[in-house]
Amino acid sequence: MGALEDFFLTYQSAIAFIGIDALLALSVYATLSCGQLSLANAGFMAIGAYTAALLTLHTRLPFAVTLIAGALAPAVIAVPLGLPVLRLRGVFLAIATIGFGEVVRLGLVNWDYTNGALGLVSIPQRARLWTIYLVLAIALYFFSRLRGSRMGYALEAIREDEAAARTMGIDTTAAKLSMFVLGAALAGLAGGLEAHFTFMVAPAGYDFSRAVDMLVYAVVGGATSYLGPPVGAAFLTLLPEVLRAIGSTVGLTPGPLRLFVSGAILLAVVLFLPNGIISFSARFGALTTRRERS
């Protein structure tokens, strides 16, 4: 028991970040599941984090209420944003959402009420490991129920061929919008949890590279199943810890090595494992059976 406790104390923050990153990866998965590539989630995360942090700092509301408010605020903004933006095709949706994310970040940088670029500090640490993983478990349960439901099939149909899905009578706009809003809410939740775990929020934490990180978790893990994004988040969040150990023994500076390895892994996954690392066993199995046959 003592060993297990030691392990938790040492890696508490790493475990917490895995949970938060898994939520963020799921928020990107929400839109990817109907074939839409949105990079707005760092912006939504910022809105959620600031909402929750401001409520905690200025009111006496319980933590659960501030968290829910942090999820609702970006969701409410996602509706009017999503309606025009989701009509854009593929890459243009990505660009428009990059623009949105940067506008949110720069807005926060210029907002004196929240200390501009410095952000808010000394937020009480109210998020515990169990809160983070409870939220993650609820999100995973929701996605597991979604698969195989009427809505789940509709999303798959939209991902494969949007025009055909519409011809079949699926309300593609409503389906895409609801996943966009769901993604915004999840990103906001993750933002609120992170703010109450790391004591602080600052605009620099929600920049373009954060949005890219979330996308990378989802893609590396595998965006064809709701289990992929959390696996990708866990893998890539633990990677720096492992690389730090390797880097110090080989004598390389950890920063460049970490960047290089995560870039190389992403490239390898896109090229050789298009369905992510969760498809690895299936893919490997297929390879061996093919070999046996030939």
Add this chain to the structure above:
Amino acid sequence: MGQQVINGFFLGSIYALFAVGYTLVFGVLDILNLAHQAVFMLGAFCALALVGGLHLSFALALPLAVLFSGAMGILLDRIAFRPLRGRAHSNMSGLISSIAAATIFEAIALQIFGPDVSRFPFGSFPDRQFRVAGAVVSTIQLTIVAVSVVLMALLTYLLKKTRLGRQIRAVAESPRAARILGINVDRVIAASFFISSALGGAAGVLFALAFNNLSPDMGRSVELKGLAVIILGGMGSVTGAVTAGFAIGLIEVFTVAYLGSSYRDAVSFAVLFLVLLVWPRGLFGRVALREA
């Protein structure tokens, strides 16, 4: 006022040069190449290594760095785009593999040059300032505008008048039809990447010369500015990218002058966002942005 116009024009010429390469690859492949900013950064560092390490003159370092960037473009095509060609959703996975390639390039620059700001050695480019009609112009600014205008004119000539240019335009129209007509599509795409990246690298060298401030993540802010430029200009349109590059440069300089420097980027993104929502074709675009 005159000074602001000159500064905007000068900044805009770098944005335009960067965005022309960006939009060229998009026009040909329908892929957003997010590694363009990394090639921009590599071009700048290559020039720095040649000038600072090998003590070459700047006039020699610029073309060498441009060639190097072009070669990086061909490498980029080989590792990140060519393997995906013909797969389903290849423009989505191409976007992601270009992010991966950008990360790898950035890691290499970080390993070689370190995370701190690098600068050209003092006096490696003679800078003299003189007054024209009440505004101050420097030789560096003039060089930058001249180089970028010449390069953009060369690109226009190449696309309009040469055999390769016709082939590039044919592939942009329809890769399948181009292949039936006997065009080696893979070679034309590789050539487009060479041209695009060479121009991106040249923009990087000029940017480094203008601000004398090089770091492995220097391309990131320009990348987002470049997106605003190609959207405003109309995706895939070289003329549009040039016009919009100058427009964004001027907008940025006037924003700083009249609204304050904290809003300099916000205005470009507001432009990007509004153009996409209200007027998605941009100034000179012809591609369909929305599905039927």
